[in-house]
Amino acid sequence: MATRERALERILTPREVAAANRLHRTWLEARAPLPVMSGFGVWPLLSVLATGAVGDTRSQLLTAAGLTPERAARIPAALAEAFAETESIRLAIAVWAGSRITLDPDWTAGLPVDAVGTLTGDTAADKAALDAWAARATRGLIDRMPVDLSQPVDLLLASALSVTTKWITPFRDLRRTFTTGPWSRLGPVRGLAATLPGDRLRVGDHLSVLTLPGDGDIDVLLGLGPADRAPGLVLGSLVATDPASLAPAADLAVGDRAIGVEVTEQRTARPQQGPEVDVETVRFDLASDLDLLDAHRALGLTLAADRDRARFDRMAAQPVNVSQARQSCRAVFSATGFEAAAVTAIAMARAAGVPKLNHRRKRVLITFDRPFAFLVRHRPTGLNLFAGWVDEPETA
Structure with missing residues (x-):
């Protein structure tokens, strides 16, 4: 098998696999079962958030992800690069910022290559661009970004995870x-x-x-x-x-x-x-739309979503907090194989014969x-x- 297909074994330690599985199980236990969900779709985004956070906000995110600060800073880009062209598993991570946000260059330097885009403020144009990204990144299984652009969105973080097997x-x-x-x-x-x-x-x-x-x-x-x-x-x-x-x-x-x-x-x-x-x-053929903030404690988002207490000083010059956190998933089980995809979005707002x-x-x-x-x-x-x-x- 090609080296890129073995990316998980090269990038994640057994301890980190256990941490990702623990997050998945903790989230699962925090809510009633849904047709389909992906803890691993959330896990890299918690790392991205943690690298931009400070103080208790950062500690809470790192604890939920089960990562050290050093590993949280490296894993998202490494995973996205390794899975960019694999056949069985693909993972894409991206960030879009609006005009009211000035991103910290040290924070963006740790993101995957070409991961940073722009929110224009034109709701229709932004929705079309974000939906196109979701469809492209999930090989057409999910055709929309699970975020409400009628609400204030100054910064958007997203991951797209897809799995296909015969x-x-x-x-x-x-x-x-x-x-x-x-x-x-x-x-x-x-x-x-x-x-x-x-x-x-x-x-x-x-x-x-x-x-x-x-x-x-x-x-x-x-x-x-x-x-x-x-x-x-x-x-x-x-x-x-x-x-x-x-x-x-x-x-x-x-x-x-x-x-x-x-x-x-x-x-x-x-x-x-x-x-x-x-x-x-x-x-x-199953689909789910999940609000991650319903399980904010399990996912380490309690302080991150608090407008008064969230601290993302290493992410942006302006104070921001998580205002929306959602995941859309789909799983298809057929005679020849299985495919599934999850798009996770975290929006941030400034405030023959018989034998x-x-x-x-x-x-x-x-x-x-x-x-x-x-x-x-x-x-x-x-x-x-x-x-x-x-x-x-x-x-x-």
Whole structure:
């Protein structure tokens, strides 16, 4: 694999991966589960903010990001440069300043190359330019900047994170209708099916986890919990659980069951070469719009958003504070692969034939026929990129 594709391993230490994952989980725990969200989409922007802040404002941001001042100053530009042209993960960071703000040149020197733009004050023109940047930076998955330009915006910081991967083993498309459960009211939905190596499925008392490997070092994990378990607990368990700590579903015997899993015996035309798992799941296309200030404590934005106490003396000559902080996300799960994107914006304001069935096959089947969680993870480092909750599949 190309060196640039391994950028995360070269740039982030295991401690920093753990810090980014901790921010993701802390944010997740601070609110109800959403269809899709990205803590890693927020993490570099907290670093950018921290390098321009002083005093308690800076300390709060660094604590949330889990970074030292020196690393916070280096990581955003390094990540943006490394991922500018990779296929599986892309990250762009940009800053736009209005005429009432004079940026500190030492602060801008630490930003990615060509990251600084201008807000003209013409709302329509600025919106068009910002929306075009969001679409370009997310390969068209998100077509608008999640910021309200009808409110005062003197300075805007944004990150755009996108992930795309193709399944190593593609799914088969099929049309499904559920006769029981919460999806029975939907009518026909767009289902997916595949037979995967048996080690892809791990099971525990409160969670079954299916790992779907894609190219570009990306794994997508699907997590199914007990039907009566709250969505937040299922998603939190998926984020916190190392699948290797769970039991291999391949070890289950015929007649055994786990969450969403049953084991039967079939007669087949071919001998079984090794453990396999049959998967029945659904396509999904999910979107979320999040207000980061709803979880300001979890994200270290409490002082940064306080008009009277925010201190960004190293960022601009004029006093500024965070006035808006939003993220738009989208995730698409299909037969051939997965793609997701997040744009995070922080606005600052001044104030053939019938075969003979001669062989026996142990069939391990997991069925995702009700709401479930998903997690997108960088395989070599364990960095969590996106997470979400599939409340409903795509309808046919």
